[in-house]
Amino acid sequence: MSEEVVAGRHPVLEAVRSGRTIHKILYSADSQGIGPVLAEARAAGIVTQQVDKRKLDQSAVGVRHQGIVAMVAERAYAELDDLFTAAEASGEPPLFVLLDEIEDPHNLGSIMRTVDCAGAHGVIVPKRRSAGLTATVAKTSAGAIEHVPVVRVTNLAQTIDELKERGVWIAGADGSAPQDVYAADMKIPLGIVIGNEGHGLGRLVRERCDFLVKVPMFGRINSLNASVAASLLLYEAVRQRRAAAPAAAGRGKNG
Numbered sequence: 001m002s003e004e005v006v007a008g009r010h011p012v013l014e015a016v017r018s019g020r021t022i023h024k025i026l027y028s029a030d031s032q033g034i035g036p037v038l039a040e041a042r043a044a045g046i047v048t049q050q051v052d053k054r055k056l057d058q059s060a061v062g063v064r065h066q067g068i069v070a071m072v073a074e075r076a077y078a079e080l081d082d083l084f085t086a087a088e089a090s091g092e093p094p095l096f097v098l099l100d101e102i103e104d105p106h107n108l109g110s111i112m113r114t115v116d117c118a119g120a121h122g123v124i125v126p127k128r129r130s131a132g133l134t135a136t137v138a139k140t141s142a143g144a145i146e147h148v149p150v151v152r153v154t155n156l157a158q159t160i161d162e163l164k165e166r167g168v169w170i171a172g173a174d175g176s177a178p179q180d181v182y183a184a185d186m187k188i189p190l191g192i193v194i195g196n197e198g199h200g201l202g203r204l205v206r207e208r209c210d211f212l213v214k215v216p217m218f219g220r221i222n223s224l225n226a227s228v229a230a231s232l233l234l235y236e237a238v239r240q241r242r243a244a245a246p247a248a249a250g251r252g253k254n255g
Contacts, residue, residue: 004074005135007056007065013037014143021073022046028053031067038068063135075133078149080162083122086149093189094168095120095237100156100205101196102226105131109140110227111194116144118234123148124191126156157204163191164210172201172209173229175222181213186237187244194230 003023006015015022016037025041025048027034038048059069087094097115102108108131115123130152131137138145153159160170171184172193193209195201206212215224215232224232 004072004133005060005063006070006072006138007060007063007068007135008139009033009037009066009068010143011138011141011145012068012070013040014146015070015072015138016041016044016046018146020075020146023071023073024049025068025070026051026056026059027068028056034066034068060135063139075145077133077152078122080124080151080153080159082149083124083151084166086121087189090119090121092119092121092241093187094191095189095234095241096122096124096163096168096191097230097234098124098156098160098170098191098193099126099130100193100201101126101129102194103129103131104197104226105134105136106140107131107197107225107227109137109142109145111230112137112141112148112150113144114227114231114234116141116148118231118238120234120237121149122151124151124153124156124159127152127154157202157208160191160193160205160208164208169210170208171233172206172212173214173233174201174206174212175214175217177212177214179211179213180216181233181236182216184211184213186233186240190237192230192233192237194226194233197226 006012025046027050029050041048056065056069083096097120112123133145168189168191170191170193193205215229
């Protein structure tokens with residue numbers, strides 16, 4: 001059976017709470033703040049084992065594990081239909097994030113954290129030249145990896161075509177866009193595309209976007225980190241949707 005590592009207090013706690021299959025939790029005796037995590041794990045019938053800190057270091061190489069590591073079943077990727085189901089269940093228009101070759105796992109984890117916090121309905125990534133759902137992603141996402149559906153597709157450009165056929169508009173984040181995000185309609189069923197950390201949106205993906213948006217820049221640095229840009233765009237969509245909700249409710253009451 002394939003197995004993955006989830007490391008750190010919050011990621012392990014969210015893995016326990018999500019109901020994901022956990023084979024074993026390893027922890028060191030001198031770790032601070034892991035008592036509540038172990039209590040919930042044991043209440044759920046999960047095996048916990050005290051080990052030397054070196055064992056944790058070997059299990060979660062390169063990840064700050066905070067003295068606790070979970071050995072979990074490999075995380076299954078979602079299907080595109082799952083994202084539409086999540087949107088329908090929320091009662092809101094679809095709000096997806098598409099990542100065009102985001103290769104830094106820290107960026108992927110941060111984006112997943114914002115997707116969860118903003119109430120967006122999922123993330124779409126290509127199979128090639130893209131960060132996978134690693135322990136680093138889980139740690140950076142602060143446990144959001146357990147709640148955000150991620151779809152992995154063979155061809156992102158073709159997936160954009162499919163989304164458009166299903167009524168989703170595609171907004172590409174591009175520093176050279178003719179309009180600020182604040183002037184765009186982000187209330188519609190929407191997929192926000194974030195490009196690669198180095199070269200931005202690929203040509204085929206850029207050409208398929210219905211419109212491009214940018215975050216206005218006023219300093220000497222002319223670009224934002226990919227995860228920061230995703231956060232700003234997502235929360236502008238949230239702001240617009242919340243602002244429109246009372247008006248829509250009012251129209252409904254008045255017939």
